[in-house]
Amino acid sequence: MRAQDRARRAGTRPRSNHTLETALSILRDLARFLTEHRGKDDWALVDVDDIEVFLATSPKARKRRLVVLRQFFRFARSQRIVLIDPTRTPIVKERNGFRGRTLTLGQQRELFRRWTTDDHVHPHEALLGMLAPLHGASSTEVRTLQITDVDAAAQTVRLGKRPHPVPLDPASWTVLERCLDHRAKWPTTNPHVMVTKGTKAGRSPASTAYVSHVLDDCGYPPRMIRSTRLVDLVNTMDPKLVAAAFGMDPQATLIYLAERVDREVELASRATANPLAHPGDQR
Known part of the structure; x- marks a missing residue:
């Protein structure tokens, strides 16, 4: 809060109250974790293992939590509250693995029937x-697709920066023709x-916001x-x-490798099954 006041006086950008509240909530969660699950009621007793187990209770928030904890323990060490900083060993950088969700085979079949029938x-x-x-097209590739990118004779389209035209299967071509009829x-x-x-009177593509809600x-x-x-x-x-x-x-494609996907699933499963995890972190 003193740094916040100094920033205001200096004319620089101060930390928002929300940022301060988030940092305090992380320290609160760590304090509860230490007392309830590790049997420690003194900051000087905290070690690296405590920090690692605490971070594992919420893998998605690991980076943000570790940044706040490092700030706190640097302060605590400067004030002689602790002798050793337990946050020096854990690393902030996580593996750049794929963390998103994918469709099951049943869901894919259901969607295919929906869009074709x-x-x-x-x-x-x-x-x-x-x-x-079917063709791995991104929202940007679809919304920027132009009439001149469609080859009716060869039944292909040019998508984004792809080096070659993309041949369309009969089902995809039928859907494209339906979209052209609508246009x-x-x-x-x-x-x-x-x-x-919003774009019929101009020449710009559909907005990103529009495309992001097309599949709602x-x-x-x-x-x-x-x-x-x-x-x-x-x-x-x-x-x-x-x-x-x-x-x-x-x-960009390496993050989708199976061993990286499986690794993220394993970490998420451990965090969910961890009996030491804070109840509020298990969703």
């Missing part, structure tokens, strides 16, 4: 929905396949659906080939 589904939802799980009903000169009320009715976010396809491809093919085909950075 239900005439009440909006064409934009069906287009993004089909291109994401044809609008009096527009917008060159994009996905045209909305199906109950699954675009990233989750696309990740399902990438996880499958990366683990059945060479990740570098997948990166080259999708126009991605080679390092």
